[in-house]
Amino acid sequence: MKTQLRRRAGSVALIVGFFLFWEFACVAFGIKDLVLPRPSQIIVTLIDRLPAIWPHAVQTLYTTMVGFGLGIFFGVLIGVTIGSSRLAYDTAYPLLVGFSSIPKVAVVPIFVLWFGAGTVPAVLTAMILCIFPIVVNVATGLATTEPELEDVMRALKASKLDILFNVGLPRAMPYFFASLKVAITQAFVGTVIAETVASNRGIGNLMMIASSSFDVPLVFAGLLILAALGVALYLIFSFIESRVTGWTRRQDEFAVG
């Protein structure tokens, strides 16, 4: 408990220290706003222009969540299909690796070509960026299920579906949640890329416009918003993870025996 508290205090101190260093370095070396604004300036900009920024933040969050939701749905579906048989796993893996190694920025123009600029390509980009870690982790979680655990079910003449729902999926849950933490940040990356390239709304678009008019504090305000949203969602999924997959952290509670 004490070490945990100390670790927390340490990371808070590091974050605060980072911003303080930034602030003082800007003042001490006389760095111009145009190059690197001070954190205090960024926060003032953020508060002053919140009414203008807010709709963009909501748009980005909305796009990301829709893309993330679709990514989870299709990711789990594909992951379960691939993970539930050795043959499918071995067959599909090379193709998956091939798809995942395509730089995702490169597909945004294709989506724009198909669906026009706006929300749809952003949602799709968010989805394809976050789908891969989910597929791989769910498939790996299923494929590495201990055969002994499956034997328990097979001895009871359980159907494949029974085994999937009672052993496979619970067993894959820790892998799934680990992937969600990666996937949610990836989804943000996808949304912002697409917004930067082809959209008239969203934080990505806001930052594009701000930078082209040299409104650097606003660019950084956008970054701050993105960081805050990313951290918030990461924390939410970490919390859900710890509730659902607490059994993996078997700690020092070896009470009896």
Place this chain on the structure above:
Amino acid sequence: MMHAPLEQIATADPPPLQPIVHLEGVTHTYGRLTRTVTALDRTDLKIFEGDFVALVGPSGCGKSTILKLITGLITASSGYVFVGGREVGAAPVRVGMAFQNPTMLPWLTLRDNVMLPLKIVPPFRQEYRRKRKGEFRDRVEALLAQVGLAGFSDKYPWQLSGGMLQRASLCRALIHEPQLLMLDEPFGALDQFTREELWSVMQDLWISRKPTVVLVTHDLKEAAYLANRICVMQARPGRIIDDNEVPFARPRTVAMTYEPTFVSLTQRLRELIVAASPPKEVTP
């Protein structure tokens, strides 16, 4: 309790007893093409209802293979496996199985682990949603109490010791009242005292419920303590070379295992197995 020789039971006048398990000329080979190992070679075995049979033998003699064949975890390369008068896949017989490792699902509490068969096996699965919090729950608690685990049902597997998990594993194998109970070296990984205690627990469970039990074990004392009938197997190829009744009265005690008749029985089994063991060879 003395048992009549099997032939008499089998040929007795009405009703002609059907064996609950019947292996007929069963051969099973592992591996493919040139690198095959015959784990079991043209084996015949009949097991009658309510019996307690132990399979002993050197490692690699196909003891576990017989269990897996009866449970349907693997399919025989040739020959027939009948359970409850039907071929093994179609058998309407409820089977419970306990493994050498407790194999508890780590994300479930002890109660939910033990309740798992009720969720899967008919006719219980139809009633599972309705009775999960009532009748089934009481049944799990009662069974856990019977093996000395009262008050532990809310614990997770990693909070318990190996011996406790193995008790829970027995409960899981028994909760759905199987007609056939398969035990694959369930006490093998335990210390001497825990093992002897669990023998007694197992014997009580068998006396009170009378399932048909097939026990695979390396421990001759365990076989002689628990079983009504001991089949000795040889390795490569796996075959049953000796099949005998165990004459001791029940309930048996650990003290009995030091009596001369008991010792001479295990001694005889030991000699059979040593003679049946394949010559030592260095495996790569």
